[in-house]
Amino acid sequence: QKEVEQNSGPLSVPEGAIASLNCTYSDRGSQSFFWYRQYSGKSPELIMSIYSNGDKEDGRFTAQLNKASQYVSLLIRDSQPSDSATYLCAVRGAGGTSYGKLTFGQGTILTVHP
């Protein structure tokens, strides 16, 4: 069973701080990694994708990938109250039977307080 694990939180940070969200995955052959944001009662919204080891920055968001450690993280700089949501880590497996589908973690609830 291919698993994706996240620290479930909740994670609470003050406005303006850096929020750090972590995710590990079990399928060593995984190639594509995604972070989605999900507000309560809403659908997952893609915020970052990363495919290569290292860092990828997009505005206040930085995704980090370490395939050797099977670890992916998301940093949110200058956190805002509007960032308060559940953050979902999703992994797309290698080809073959897991081609295309996303396996999600259980999500980390982030609260940014003023």
Add this chain to the structure above:
Amino acid sequence: EPEVTQTPSHQVTQMGQEVILRCVPISNHLYFYWYRQILGQKVEFLVSFYNNEISEKSEIFDDQFSVERPDGSNFTLKIRSTKLEDSAMYFCASRGGTSGTYNEQFFGPGTRLTVL
């Protein structure tokens, strides 16, 4: 900006009834998916669809479930005889291709299915 749309937003049905959930994927996308999320639980993969056929399905996607792309725009999920445990949010997603940003899946707003 192109987006995935789903109808209805909320469907209430009696146990044993058939339901059809509808999705319009992003135009020109090639890969289509259904996921579900039971309240308070993970998003779970149900089925993927490419080139007018199922490419992968999960253990959840049993004989009670079927998918169809009846025309060039719609993508449907049918549950033949609903059970109480089918109550969940059902999300449709689509993906353009297999490389770069075409690898990214975009989700619709979901249909909340309530089985009584």
